Amino acid sequence: MDEDDGEQLALISAAKAAARTSAARTRVKDNSAKPFEPAPELPVARVLVDVPLAHLDRPFDYLVSAKQHEQVVAGSRVKVHFAGQDVDGFVVDRLAESDHEGRLAPLRRSVSPEPVLTPEVAELTGSVARRYAGTRSDVLRLAVPPRHATVESRPSPSADEPELDPDSAAAWWQDYDGGALCRRLTEGGSPRAVWTALPATHWEDGLAEAAAATLASGRGSILCVPDGRDLERLDSALTRTLGAGQHVLLSAEPGRAERYRSFLAVSRGAVRVVAGTRAAAFAPVRDLGLVAIWDDGDDLYAEPRAPYPHCREVLLLRSHQTGCAALLGAFARSIEAASLVSSGWAEDLSAARGVVRDRAPRVSVTGATDTELERDPFAQTARLPHEAHTTIRAALEIGPVLVQAPRSGYAESLMCDRCRTPARCTTCTGPLRLPNPRQPPVCRWCGTEAAGYACRECGGHGLRAPVVGARRTVEELGRAFAGVPLRSSTGERVLTDVGREPAIVVATPGAEPSADGGYAAVVLLDTWLVLARPGLRAAEEAVRRWFNAAALARAQSAGGRVVAVGDPAEPALQALVRWDPAGFASREVEERRTAHLPPASRLVVLTADEAVLQEAVGQLALPAGAEVLGPTPVPVASDQASPGARLIIRVPRRAGSALSDTLLDMQGVRSAKKLSPVRVQIDPYELA
DNA sequence: ATGACCAATTGA
DNA sequence: CAATTGGTCATG
Numbered sequence: 001m002d003e004d005d006g007e008q009l010a011l012i013s014a015a016k017a018a019a020r021t022s023a024a025r026t027r028v029k030d031n032s033a034k035p036f037e038p039a040p041e042l043p044v045a046r047v048l049v050d051v052p053l054a055h056l057d058r059p060f061d062y063l064v065s066a067k068q069h070e071q072v073v074a075g076s077r078v079k080v081h082f083a084g085q086d087v088d089g090f091v092v093d094r095l096a097e098s099d100h101e102g103r104l105a106p107l108r109r110s111v112s113p114e115p116v117l118t119p120e121v122a123e124l125t126g127s128v129a130r131r132y133a134g135t136r137s138d139v140l141r142l143a144v145p146p147r148h149a150t151v152e153s154r155p156s157p158s159a160d161e162p163e164l165d166p167d168s169a170a171a172w173w174q175d176y177d178g179g180a181l182c183r184r185l186t187e188g189g190s191p192r193a194v195w196t197a198l199p200a201t202h203w204e205d206g207l208a209e210a211a212a213a214t215l216a217s218g219r220g221s222i223l224c225v226p227d228g229r230d231l232e233r234l235d236s237a238l239t240r241t242l243g244a245g246q247h248v249l250l251s252a253e254p255g256r257a258e259r260y261r262s263f264l265a266v267s268r269g270a271v272r273v274v275a276g277t278r279a280a281a282f283a284p285v286r287d288l289g290l291v292a293i294w295d296d297g298d299d300l301y302a303e304p305r306a307p308y309p310h311c312r313e314v315l316l317l318r319s320h321q322t323g324c325a326a327l328l329g330a331f332a333r334s335i336e337a338a339s340l341v342s343s344g345w346a347e348d349l350s351a352a353r354g355v356v357r358d359r360a361p362r363v364s365v366t367g368a369t370d371t372e373l374e375r376d377p378f379a380q381t382a383r384l385p386h387e388a389h390t391t392i393r394a395a396l397e398i399g400p401v402l403v404q405a406p407r408s409g410y411a412e413s414l415m416c417d418r419c420r421t422p423a424r425c426t427t428c429t430g431p432l433r434l435p436n437p438r439q440p441p442v443c444r445w446c447g448t449e450a451a452g453y454a455c456r457e458c459g460g461h462g463l464r465a466p467v468v469g470a471r472r473t474v475e476e477l478g479r480a481f482a483g484v485p486l487r488s489s490t491g492e493r494v495l496t497d498v499g500r501e502p503a504i505v506v507a508t509p510g511a512e513p514s515a516d517g518g519y520a521a522v523v524l525l526d527t528w529l530v531l532a533r534p535g536l537r538a539a540e541e542a543v544r545r546w547f548n549a550a551a552l553a554r555a556q557s558a559g560g561r562v563v564a565v566g567d568p569a570e571p572a573l574q575a576l577v578r579w580d581p582a583g584f585a586s587r588e589v590e591e592r593r594t595a596h597l598p599p600a601s602r603l604v605v606l607t608a609d610e611a612v613l614q615e616a617v618g619q620l621a622l623p624a625g626a627e628v629l630g631p632t633p634v635p636v637a638s639d640q641a642s643p644g645a646r647l648i649i650r651v652p653r654r655a656g657s658a659l660s661d662t663l664l665d666m667q668g669v670r671s672a673k674k675l676s677p678v679r680v681q682i683d684p685y686e687l688a
Numbered sequence: 689a690t691g692a693c694c695a696a697t698t699g700a
Numbered sequence: 701c702a703a704t705t706g707g708t709c710a711t712g
Contacts, residue, residue, distance in 0.1 A: 044712095046712095049711095051689075056710095061712050063712090080712085081711095082690095082711065082712080083689060083690050083691070083710085084689080084692095084711085085689080085690070098712075100712050101712095102712065103712080104712050105711095105712060671689095
């Protein structure tokens with residue numbers, strides 16, 4: 001019975017296919033004056049079409065005409081007729097014949113013969129799409145910059161043969177493993193390492209030397225940095241180390257033409273070293289030997305466009321896929337990097353304890369314990385405990401002082417004025433803010449008024465908006481240290497470097513200028529506040545920022561001091577005192593493991609209306625061990641009234657690809673059935 | 689998405 | 701009985 005039904009179905013669909021094919025044939029005959037002349041060889045082009053629909057996310061075959069034969073190559077751009085409209089596409093292959101049963105349509109036209117999508121990057125976009133349960137066309141938009149015809153018509157000047165000093169790389173890296181990493185790169189090896197940079201070092205020179213060592217083996221490199229300022233530093237380091245014209249920069253900064261010019265220099269093989277921000281992770285470097293990323297914990301590495309891939313993960317996928325070397329460097333250590341070390345995938349490239357002690361500044365913590373606050377009421381009002389004050393004064397005798405003050409954005413959240421416990425909404429545990437000083441505090445998430453607030457720790461009724469922000473910090477310090485030059489470096493106006501002469505430099509995290517010869521002292525204000533931020537990454541992020549600032553100080557032997565204003569019992573600050581970023585990160589890895597959080601687990605956040613979420617979960621074939629949390633209403637600021645809920649699913653790490661697969665299936669079915677969209681975010685930065 | 693196709697429903 | 705509408709399917 002089953003067989004009969006099957007046979008009938010087969011007959012019906014065969015008849016339908018025949019009808020379609022003959023219809024297509026007559027249409028072609030009727031509409032075209034000349035008969036189609038196919039390319040003399042490999043007349044089939046396999047094309048990735050730019051359609052946003054999950055169920056159409058696979059290659060389609062088209063016929064190449066004799067005229068298009070030369071232009072249509074693997075990696076070139078074409079236009080094709082698809083579902084009743086003209087769409088863009090990338091050719092991924094030329095074939096002798098198609099495995100498609102029906103008749104093939106001819107390519108609409110060849111856009112350009114430039115092979116912008118190399119086979120390696122084509123494969124990479126596939127793995128990234130799969131890993132993040134997104135569509136390949138979304139990833140392709142991130143990987144290949146928009147075309148610029150004028151730029152494309154010009155040749156890319158080739159880099160000269162580089163003149164490299166074979167010993168300089170190993171010499172620069174001497175303090176770590178005796179320079180073995182760079183020797184292995186020079187010899188064509190592919191080490192994978194998590195590098196903890198020594199304080200007061202020019203990390204950009206380290207990256208440039210690693211690229212030089214890789215170049216000496218005849219291979220190229222990709223070096224990623226968080227932002228434009230770091231890119232400038234790396235740019236000059238690369239020019240110093242490799243000579244002019246050996247590298248290009250890839251970032252969103254310059255205009256489209258410049259960006260495409262750099263991209264073409266790389267895809268044409270004219271230049272083999274790429275430095276850039278997160279988009280550079282997809283650069284089509286020939287003979288890739290090394291991918292490197294500086295300060296991979298920076299949130300700028302999280303791509304804000306779907307499917308939200310993280311730059312570090314893209315580089316790791318790439319290293320995995322091509323077998324190239326991987327280097328993750330930072331002054332601190334991200335949880336993910338620590339996890340790569342503990343799993344044995346990467347080696348730990350840290351200097352010996354003794355060397356670290358020699359290079360690090362002396363770090364102390366002051367001012368946040370209750371007793372000290374009682375002894376020193378000045379600490380509360382001016383946020384500058386006595387010890388910080390005297391340290392600054394002494395340091396100004398020998399050089400500049402850096403004061404790191406949290407951005408005033410954090411000032412929004414209130415805390416108890418007695419014990420500094422963050423003030424939270426009793427309804428939804430969201431942070432409280434003060435709309436204006438005459439009104440009661442209001443929850444930032446649900447908008448509930450918290451009249452008659454009482455601290456849940458100490459019962460106190462007083463609240464304060466603790467952060468003062470950089471501007472008021474500048475004013476306070478100006479009064480306290482009259483006559484000393486004051487400079488500020490914040491979001492709007494960022495300084496890159498300051499000189500050796502005594503000055504106080506107030507900076508927000510991430511905007512710290514480096515000082516010629518290093519700072520005599522670095523002061524970290526309001527550390528408890530940064531730790532009290534909502535979100536799972538608060539401690540990791542705080543530690544990263546403190547190490548980045550503290551690493552700009554001179555060595556202890558040269559008088560370098562760091563004073564953190566906070567609670568000396570706080571483990572995050574103890575890690576700073578011991579200058580032990582790796583120890584801190586590996587403890588965090590353990591905590592994440594027991595809490596079933598990434599990177600030990602893989603996690604997905606689904607966002608949609610609540611009923612839609614229920615339906616979507618029903619469509620999933622969840623792997624064993626999956627936990628479904630929620631749905632819960634999306635925490636939104638009270639001013640934006642967007643309905644919606646989110647749901648979190650987490651699975652053991654080894655089930656990560658099974659999770660991605662079932663999410664892809666779900667998105668495919670949903671887009672085919674025209675069901676309302678569900679946002680899928682795998683291991684998003686904030687929750688992960 | 690968009691279009692093609694089929695079937696059922698509606699109106700004269 | 702024609703015209704209209706709604707659902708399903710395929711997209712090379």
